[in-house]
Amino acid sequence: MIALQPGDCHAFEAAGRRFLYLAPSAAVMAIDDVSAAVFDTIAARPQSRDDLVSALAGRHAAEDIDDSVAELVRVRALARAELPHRPAPKILPLTPIPLATMVMNVTNQCNLSCAYCYEYGEDKIVQTDNGRQPKWMSEETARESVELLLRESGTVAHLTFFGGETLMNFKVLKTTVDYARTRAAELNKTIDFSLTTNATLLKPEIIEFLADNDFGVTVSIDGPKDLQNKFRVFHGGAGSYEIVAPKIKALIARHRSRPIGARVTLTRDTLDVRRIYDHLTNDLGFWEVGFAPVTAAPGRPHAFGEDGFNDVLAQFRDLAADYRDAALASRHHGFGNVHETLGEIHKGASKAWPCGAGFGLLGVSTAGDIALCHRFAGSDDHKLGDVHNGIDRAKQAAFLDAHHVANKTDCATCWARPVCAGGCYHEAHTRYGTTERPNLHYCEWIRGWTDTCLKIYGEIAEANPGFFRQFEATYEAPQAS
Amino acid sequence: MKHLKPVNQKARRLTKAVEAGPAEAPADAGAKADVIALQQRPPQQPAGPHIPLGCATIFSPGWEVDRTGGTAGLCQPVERDLFDCHFGCYWPAQVPDQLNHAPTWTGKCAAAQKDWRKIDLIFP
Numbered sequence: 058m059i060a061l062q063p064g065d066c067h068a069f070e071a072a073g074r075r076f077l078y079l080a081p082s083a084a085v086m087a088i089d090d091v092s093a094a095v096f097d098t099i100a101a102r103p104q105s106r107d108d109l110v111s112a113l114a115g116r117h118a119a120e121d122i123d124d125s126v127a128e129l130v131r132v133r134a135l136a137r138a139e140l141p142h143r144p145a146p147k148i149l150p151l152t153p154i155p156l157a158t159m160v161m162n163v164t165n166q167c168n169l170s171c172a173y174c175y176e177y178g179e180d181k182i183v184q185t186d187n188g189r190q191p192k193w194m195s196e197e198t199a200r201e202s203v204e205l206l207l208r209e210s211g212t213v214a215h216l217t218f219f220g221g222e223t224l225m226n227f228k229v230l231k232t233t234v235d236y237a238r239t240r241a242a243e244l245n246k247t248i249d250f251s252l253t254t255n256a257t258l259l260k261p262e263i264i265e266f267l268a269d270n271d272f273g274v275t276v277s278i279d280g281p282k283d284l285q286n287k288f289r290v291f292h293g294g295a296g297s298y299e300i301v302a303p304k305i306k307a308l309i310a311r312h313r314s315r316p317i318g319a320r321v322t323l324t325r326d327t328l329d330v331r332r333i334y335d336h337l338t339n340d341l342g343f344w345e346v347g348f349a350p351v352t353a354a355p356g357r358p359h360a361f362g363e364d365g366f367n368d369v370l371a372q373f374r375d376l377a378a379d380y381r382d383a384a385l386a387s388r389h390h391g392f393g394n395v396h397e398t399l400g401e402i403h404k405g406a407s408k409a410w411p412c413g414a415g416f417g418l419l420g421v422s423t424a425g426d427i428a429l430c431h432r433f434a435g436s437d438d439h440k441l442g443d444v445h446n447g448i449d450r451a452k453q454a455a456f457l458d459a460h461h462v463a464n465k466t467d468c469a470t471c472w473a474r475p476v477c478a479g480g481c482y483h484e485a486h487t488r489y490g491t492t493e494r495p496n497l498h499y500c501e502w503i504r505g506w507t508d509t510c511l512k513i514y515g516e517i518a519e520a521n522p523g524f525f526r527q528f529e530a531t532y533e534a535p536q537a538s
Numbered sequence: 539m540k541h542l543k544p545v546n547q548k549a550r551r552l553t554k555a556v557e558a559g560p561a562e563a564p565a566d567a568g569a570k571a572d573v574i575a576l577q578q579r580p581p582q583q584p585a586g587p588h589i590p591l592g593c594a595t596i597f598s599p600g601w602e603v604d605r606t607g608g609t610a611g612l613c614q615p616v617e618r619d620l621f622d623c624h625f626g627c628y629w630p631a632q633v634p635d636q637l638n639h640a641p642t643w644t645g646k647c648a649a650a651q652k653d654w655r656k657i658d659l660i661f662p
Contacts, residue, residue, distance in 0.1 A: 076545065084549035092541040125541040131556045132542065405548020518545050529547065 060138035061126065062103035067472040068096060069508060071515025077134050078511050081145055083407040083475035085514065086132065091117045092125045096134065103138045142470065147463035148409070153450060156209035157417040160431040161202055163194045163229050164221040165423055169255055169297060171288045173324060173351045173359050175432060176221070180354050180487045183422075183435040190435040191423045193226050198425040199233040201444040205427075206248075207240055209448065213247045219420075219431045224258040234270055253277060253320065255289065257297055259304040268312040275318045276305060276343070280333030287327055288359070302341065309342040316344035318393060323369060324351045324359035330372035338391050347393035348373070352484045355498070366502040374509050381513045384524050398476065398510040399517075403528040407475035408462065414482055415441060415456050419448070429456070429492070432483040439492070465495045473500075473507045634660040 065080040075093040077086045088096065098104070098112050106126060110119045129135040136143075165176065165183075172178060183190065194202075206214050216237060218230050234250055241248040251273030267274055278301065279285045286296025309317055319337045323330070330348060337343045350369055353360035361369065376392050383390035390396075410416055414430035421427055422435035425444040433439040441456065442449035462468055462478040471477070479485070479495035480503065486492050517524050539557065544550045634640040639660075646656035 077542075079549075079552075082548060082552050083546075084552040085545040086549050087543040087545050089541045089543075121541075128539050128541050128556075131539075132552060403546050405546050405551070407548070515545070525546075 060103045060105050061099050061109070061130075061135045062138040063096065063100045064133040064136040065470060065472050066134045067508065067511070068100070069511050069515065071512045072519040074515065074519060076511070076515050077132075078402075078472065078507075079132055079134055080472045080475050081407050082132070083402075083405040084132065085402065085405070085511070085518075086134075087515075087518075089125075091121045092129060095122060095125050095129065099135060145463045145469065145474075147461050149454070149457055149461065153209070153448075153453075154417055155211040156206060156214070156419060156448075157211070158215040158217060158413065158419075159202060159206040160217045160219050160418065160420045160434075161194070161199065161233070162219050162221065162420065162422055162431055162434045163199065163223060163226040163233075164192060165190060165435065166192050166225050167220060167222040167255075168225060168257055168291065169222065169289055170292050171290070171322075173288055173322060173353060173357075175352050175483065175487070178353075179357065180352070182433060182439075182483075182486065189424070190426075194229055194421075194423040194425075196229050196232055198421075198423070198444060199229050200236055201425060202421045203233060203237045203240060205444045205447065207237075207244055207246055210246065212245075213249070214241065216248060216250050217431075218250070218252040219434075220253075222258065223252050223254050224263060227258070227263060231266060249273070251275065255297065256301040256304050256308070259301075259308055261307070264308050264311050267308070268314065271314050272312070273315050274308065274312065275320050276301075276308075277320050277322070278305070278337065278341075279321055279327055280329070281336040281340075284327040284329065284333060288322070288324065305341050305343075318345040318347060319343040321346060321348045322351050323348050323361075325361055325365045326359055328365070328368055328372065330369070330376050334376055334392065343391065344389075345391040345393045345396070347397070350499075352481070352487050354487055363498075366499055370502055370505045370509075373506060377509055377513060381516055384513075384517050385521050387521060387524060394506075395510060395513065398507065399514055399525075400528045401476055402510060402514045403525045405475075408478040410457065410460060410462070411478040411480050411482070415453060415460075429482060433486075459493055464493070467495050467497060467500075471500070471504070473504045476507055477503045 067078040067080075069076050069078065075088050077088055077096070078084075079086065094113055094117060095109065098109055104112070106123070109126070110122055113122055126135065130137075133143075167174070167177065170177065175181065176183075203216070206216060216233075218233075220226070223230065230252070237248050237250075250270055252267075253275045254277070256276045256278065266272075277289075279287070279289055282296070282298040282302075285298040285301075289297050291297060319341075321333055321337070327333075333348075334346050337346050348369075350361055350366070351359055355362075373394065377395045380390040380392045380395040412418070412430075414420075414433075418430060419427050419441065420429065420431040420434040421444055424435065426435060426437075426440050427442045427444060427448055428434040428436060429439050429441065440449075441452050460479075460482070462474055465479045468474045468477070468479055480499065481496065482492040484496050484499075485494045488494075488496065488498060539553055542553070544553045634643045636643055640658075643658055643660055646658075647653040
């Protein structure tokens with residue numbers, strides 16, 4: 058008799074109901090009592106259909122059990138134990154993928170010197186002081202970049218300005234926006250703009266410009282004064298909080314057409330998620346706050362160890378409960394990490410690559426080199442052509458081939474791979490010296506966080522399913538972080 | 539499906555695919571069964587590489603044989619499988635009499651590749 062065993066999937070409970078999250082399809086199914094009993098019995102011990110029927114005798118009829126097993130097998134929540142693990146299909150795009158987002162590093166200079174910075178800190182990839190990459194992107198390179206973006210994009214193109222501190226090259230940013238608008242109109246395409254800034258250089262004329270041009274603005278900030286000033290300091294060591302707080306308030310007061318988000322880097326020394334969130338939303342007025350644990354090689358003083366990730370998870374869960382309560386009452390809550398994950402869960406995104414880098418998103422260095430993303434801008438090892446000669450399609454194809462989740466054997470049996478696909482290339486490069494490795498140091502954290510978001514998803518799906526309409530038929534461009 | 543209820547968008551698509559697919563072959567679920575070999579069930583031929591024996595390099599109904607060299611396993615009934623006997627063959631094959639009995643036999647079949655489903659069955 059053929060034994061049955063659980064397939065790649067994750068069982069969870071929310072609002073008194075049982076659910077399955079299926080890999081690799083990323084489907085979320087609510088299951089009835091028979092199916093829950095069948096699944097639990099087989100999860101406890103792989104067994105044949107006859108054993109299963111006798112184990113559940115008196116509770117469920119054989120006919121119901123057979124029906125349920127057939128359905129669970131069809132969606133691959135159950136599999137035959139003697140069959141080899143079904144490898145993930147490896148499907149590579151045969152034609153170039155349109156470029157959705159270009160992240161343009163208009164400068165690699167910065168007026169802050171945050172100790173954890175991936176661009177200047179101990180774990181930097183590119184030697185920015187060796188002179189090969191100019192400090193400032195020229196207007197000509199910026200125009201060539203725009204031409205490349207508009208040539209390779211679909212009807213909508215997203216242009217994100219990045220640094221260094223982006224606003225240190227406001228001059229080129231400004232002329233580039235004008236140029237890009239004109240060219241997009243000539244080509245009958247839509248272009249939209251965003252930028253990431255540390256807010257130190259915001260001033261009325263820049264705020265006017267950002268508002269007039271409908272910029273999506275993300276501010277890098279770590280929280281209230283004591284936390285912000287721990288790492289985000291000027292070259293002389295002075296904290297930046299006092300400078301940025303009033304400028305951020307002025308920006309939020311003037312620029313009302315698009316929500317303004319904060320991007321927080323969490324370190325083991327600044328780990329206070331709720332206090333940071335409350336300050337950034339209530340006191341400064343941010344619409345949305347996204348948190349990311351710092352990218353650092355193991356052993357750096359601010360890096361998270363195993364325990365640190367558990368602390369982050371506990372604090373995330375605490376704040377996520379607030380998001381859930383708000384969502385159940387159809388109110389906005391600005392905890393961006395939950396919002397983003399719920400959007401992916403609702404669509405059922407199943408990723409072959411962890412993010413859009415090297416795919417629908419490319420970075421451009423100050424010299425005009427095309428990079429996987431802004432974090433690799435200027436790195437010769439991760440170069441995919443240049444804006445003058447175009448995207449190196451052969452290199453891009455080789456990159457996508459080498460980084461497909463099907464190559465990551467560690468991920469092959471993980472139920473969270475549809476949302477994770479091995480995680481950030483830059484994080485992997487910093488931790489393991491190669492972009493090809495999955496980020497095994499945060500597997501438990503990813504699974505724990507995905508489980509939390511699935512439970513919240515289940516609760517909202519039961520009590521207020523209309524909440525998810527906001528995720529349907531919309532496209533959100535990938536954001537640089 | 540009776541016991542599983544789709545919750546997210548992907549689950550709805552998966553459910554649709556599963557419900558449309560053939561019950562015996564969940565791995566191929568995805569498209570509604572269109573063309574099914576006559577001898578698909580129960581299997582009477584050993585599984586093996588599908589070599590299109592005898593097939594012409596062009597789509598040519600009437601000249602295909604199944605992988606054993608016979609006609610029993612073809613995708614459509616032999617009654618419909620003689621279009622090319624009528625269209626391009628000099629051999630006096632048993633095709634409907636288009637001059638007298640069935641003048642509109644191929645009326646809806648402008649291109650065999652696309653329209654072969656529309657060739658009518660003709661009974662004498």
